Amino acid sequence: MKRKDKAASTPREQKTASMSRNRAASNAAAYVFLVLVCVIWLFPFFGLIMQSFRSYSTEYGGMVNYIVPKKFSLDNYRFLFSGRTNFLLWYKNTVIIAIVVSILQTGFVLCVSYALSRMRFRGRKTLMRSWFVLGMFPGFLTMICMYFLLKQFGLTQAGAVPGLILVYVASSGMGYYVCKGYFDTIPKALDDAARIDGATRAQIFVHLILPLSKPIIIYTALVAFMAPWCDYIFASYVAFGNDKTYNVAVAMTRWVWTNDYQGYFTRFCAGGILVAIPVTILFVCLQKYYVEGVTGGSVKG
Amino acid sequence: MLAYPMRSKGVFHNLPAGITEIGTTFTQGDWKTRISYVILGFGPICRGQILKRAMFLASEMAFAVYMVNFGWKYLSKFTTLGTVATQKINRKTVYGDNSFLILLFGLLTIVLIAGMVLIWRMNIAENRREEEMLKAGKDLPSNRSFAASFLDGNFDKTLLALPCAGIFVFTVLPILFMICVAFTNYDASHQSPTNLFTWVGTENFKNLFSFGRSGFGGTFLTVLVWTLVWAFFATFIDYFLGLLVAMVINKKGLRFKKLWRTILVMTIAVPQFVSLLYVMKMFANDGLVNGYLMKWKVIGSPIPFWTNPALARVMIIVVNIWIGIPYMMLVATGLLMNIPEDLYESARIDGATPFQMFRYITLPYILFVTGPFLLTQFINNLNNFNVIYLLTQGKPQSMKLTGNAGYTDLLVTWLYKMTVTDTNYKMAAVIGIMVFIVTAIIFLSVYNLLPSVRDEEGFQ
Numbered sequence: 001m002k003r004k005d006k007a008a009s010t011p012r013e014q015k016t017a018s019m020s021r022n023r024a025a026s027n028a029a030a031y032v033f034l035v036l037v038c039v040i041w042l043f044p045f046f047g048l049i050m051q052s053f054r055s056y057s058t059e060y061g062g063m064v065n066y067i068v069p070k071k072f073s074l075d076n077y078r079f080l081f082s083g084r085t086n087f088l089l090w091y092k093n094t095v096i097i098a099i100v101v102s103i104l105q106t107g108f109v110l111c112v113s114y115a116l117s118r119m120r121f122r123g124r125k126t127l128m129r130s131w132f133v134l135g136m137f138p139g140f141l142t143m144i145c146m147y148f149l150l151k152q153f154g155l156t157q158a159g160a161v162p163g164l165i166l167v168y169v170a171s172s173g174m175g176y177y178v179c180k181g182y183f184d185t186i187p188k189a190l191d192d193a194a195r196i197d198g199a200t201r202a203q204i205f206v207h208l209i210l211p212l213s214k215p216i217i218i219y220t221a222l223v224a225f226m227a228p229w230c231d232y233i234f235a236s237y238v239a240f241g242n243d244k245t246y247n248v249a250v251a252m253t254r255w256v257w258t259n260d261y262q263g264y265f266t267r268f269c270a271g272g273i274l275v276a277i278p279v280t281i282l283f284v285c286l287q288k289y290y291v292e293g294v295t296g297g298s299v300k301g
Numbered sequence: 302m303l304a305y306p307m308r309s310k311g312v313f314h315n316l317p318a319g320i321t322e323i324g325t326t327f328t329q330g331d332w333k334t335r336i337s338y339v340i341l342g343f344g345p346i347c348r349g350q351i352l353k354r355a356m357f358l359a360s361e362m363a364f365a366v367y368m369v370n371f372g373w374k375y376l377s378k379f380t381t382l383g384t385v386a387t388q389k390i391n392r393k394t395v396y397g398d399n400s401f402l403i404l405l406f407g408l409l410t411i412v413l414i415a416g417m418v419l420i421w422r423m424n425i426a427e428n429r430r431e432e433e434m435l436k437a438g439k440d441l442p443s444n445r446s447f448a449a450s451f452l453d454g455n456f457d458k459t460l461l462a463l464p465c466a467g468i469f470v471f472t473v474l475p476i477l478f479m480i481c482v483a484f485t486n487y488d489a490s491h492q493s494p495t496n497l498f499t500w501v502g503t504e505n506f507k508n509l510f511s512f513g514r515s516g517f518g519g520t521f522l523t524v525l526v527w528t529l530v531w532a533f534f535a536t537f538i539d540y541f542l543g544l545l546v547a548m549v550i551n552k553k554g555l556r557f558k559k560l561w562r563t564i565l566v567m568t569i570a571v572p573q574f575v576s577l578l579y580v581m582k583m584f585a586n587d588g589l590v591n592g593y594l595m596k597w598k599v600i601g602s603p604i605p606f607w608t609n610p611a612l613a614r615v616m617i618i619v620v621n622i623w624i625g626i627p628y629m630m631l632v633a634t635g636l637l638m639n640i641p642e643d644l645y646e647s648a649r650i651d652g653a654t655p656f657q658m659f660r661y662i663t664l665p666y667i668l669f670v671t672g673p674f675l676l677t678q679f680i681n682n683l684n685n686f687n688v689i690y691l692l693t694q695g696k697p698q699s700m701k702l703t704g705n706a707g708y709t710d711l712l713v714t715w716l717y718k719m720t721v722t723d724t725n726y727k728m729a730a731v732i733g734i735m736v737f738i739v740t741a742i743i744f745l746s747v748y749n750l751l752p753s754v755r756d757e758e759g760f761q
Binding site: 031065066067108112140172226249253269275276290 | 568635
């Protein structure tokens with residue numbers, strides 16, 4: 001290949017010229033494709049934003065056959081903050097649940113992952129196996145029983161917020177796979193060195209492993225934080241008709257399903273925007289960690 | 302999901318040896334050990350192990366109090382689930398047995414008895430160890446070092462105590478409970494505390510597989526087939542399209558890579574109830590899409606996106622692409638970067654076309670690495686509640702289907718409806734068990750076939 005042969009170089013140059021032309025063409029095709037995909041991807045969000053600005057009083061709050069409102073107004077947002085609905089309360093409930101769950105769940109997952117990754121104790125494999133088998137049962141199977149248990153402690157209906165937190169956190173230890181996979185990649189030699197220096201297991205966990213696990217901690221906390229925003233099933237079941245303890249998903253899903261004809265659709269859009277914006281911003285900021293967790297978890301297995 | 306330890310020795314592997322040990326410990330042990338067989342922790346207290354004794358003794362006493370005041374009451378009725386019905390005497394309701402509580406606390410008691418047996422065995426083993434240490438002339442560990450061990454040698458117990466307790470109360474117990482419910486007649490007409498329910502054997506399972514007019518057989522089959530079809534398409538379409546998008550974005554010389562990715566992951570970031578409900582409304586009969594098509598005179602009457610069974614099923618799969626691709630794209634992006642560039646380089650020199658390179662380099666690698674991921678995705682999709690429920694709630698319903706099922710219902714959404722709307726708990730439990738069986742069959746049959754499981758070093 002290193003020989004500079006004049007006769008051979010000319011066709012090769014032609015070839016590279018045609019290749020770069022090819023590449024330019026295929027790049028252009030790729031741009032067109034991506035722009036198209038992005039338009040499709042963003043269109044529903046565009047619609048959501050537009051319709052949230054449609055006025056309830058001067059136009060109509062229900063379903064219409066055009067996307068851009070005739071006149072932009074903040075009616076729907078004003079309605080949400082006016083106190084005529086419990087929107088702010090629902091929002092507060094969701095934020096509280098999300099933050100507390102995020103903290104506690106991360107703690108649980110880290111504890112379980114450390115124990116399973118770093119320590120060898122009797123019944124370890126049995127424990128992992130039985131959790132794995134438990135995971136094959138659909139989650140809603142537990143609903144009836146769980147509702148009863150929560151009710152005993154007054155954690156349903158009016159007490160749904162702490163009740164929901166308990167439900168989300170209680171079983172979260174079973175979701176240790178990604179985090180344990182990450183811990184497994186931290187060399188055991190570090191532990192051994194620390195143990196020789198007289199560190200206890202607890203000290204190793206707090207002072208050695210945790211500082212090295214920032215990405216996975218953020219990933220776990222992020223996923224735990226986002227889940228309560230979308231939960232309809234447990235949230236509606238535990239709150240059981242008690243309007244004040246709904247989360248945003250339950251409350252606004254009801255607007256769409258039952259009150260559409262009263263013009264609640266645009267209000268749903270406005271509320272949806274208010275919910276989506278902080279969560280989306282948070283997600284995009286922490287995207288890097290999310291990607292790391294997702295790829296790590298899916299491949300290591 | 303996937304860290305599944307395939308090979309391990311069972312706990313009961315050395316059961317016979319354990320029983321002999323209990324016997325020999327008793328015959329060879331001193332009087333302190335022998336008393337410990339009845340009064341747990343008696344040996345350790347005599348030997349100065351106050352902390353251990355306290356733990357053993359406390360658990361024994363708590364267990365005794367529980368059994369006398371609470372457990373026995375329920376366990377004794379466990380075989381019948383209660384016989385005294387609630388009655389109205391002189392306008393006063395006199396509550397009888399509560400089948401729900403009997404079943405739940407009966408189960409709890411059984412589990413606690415098993416736990417007590419385990420603690421009893423630990424107590425014996427502890428006695429034996431202490432005796433042996435004393436015979437060998439060694440000092441027993443002090444109480445302080447025993448307490449300190451929970452931050453060191455026994456740190457796993459400290460870490461796992463709370464998570465395990467949570468999982469036991471909120472997952473294990475409810476699941477055991479529901480498995481039992483599948484063998485009872487607990488439904489809307491047998492609601493406790495007003496009515497009793499009782500064991501009926503495998504009647505509910507027979508009902509699920511009976512294809513008569515009132516049987517669940519036909520509906521179950523329809524829902525099961527759709528669940529599998531849905532999971533198949535949702536998994537593989539998203540997988541390959543996600544891979545395609547990732548490859549396009551990863552293309553050499555293409556700019557704004559981060560922008561494209563960020564736009565796509567918007568569907569992961571925005572809470573699903575917002576995005577899916579909006580899309581649902583977009584394709585509704587009076588929604589934007591139908592509205593515009595009718596305004597432009599493309600169609601005369603709205604397209605029944607959600608009300609025609611076949612169309613609704615296609616729509617669900619299509620909408621799922623919208624939220625499913627970005628996830629796969631993220632996974633694939635990381636993997637594509639791992640493929641050594643010189644593989645492509647040498648293929649190019651050999652005159653391979655881009656398609657050939659994809660077919661013989663990219664695809665085998667990605668498939669190899671993402672085998673477990675595909676399997677998890679498939680199983681997650683079997684249980685993908687949100688997409689179905691937010692888009693169609695399982696509708697369109699039909700007179701041909703029993704149990705309020707609709708044509709887009711998955712097993713899990715059907716299970717949900719049975720629990721919440723119909724309060725047909727017995728059938729909900731049966732379906733839950735079916736979901737478990739389907740999941741387990743798929744997992745066990747596929748897992749061992751995965752190349753990355755069979756041969757970890759295969760792709761080097």
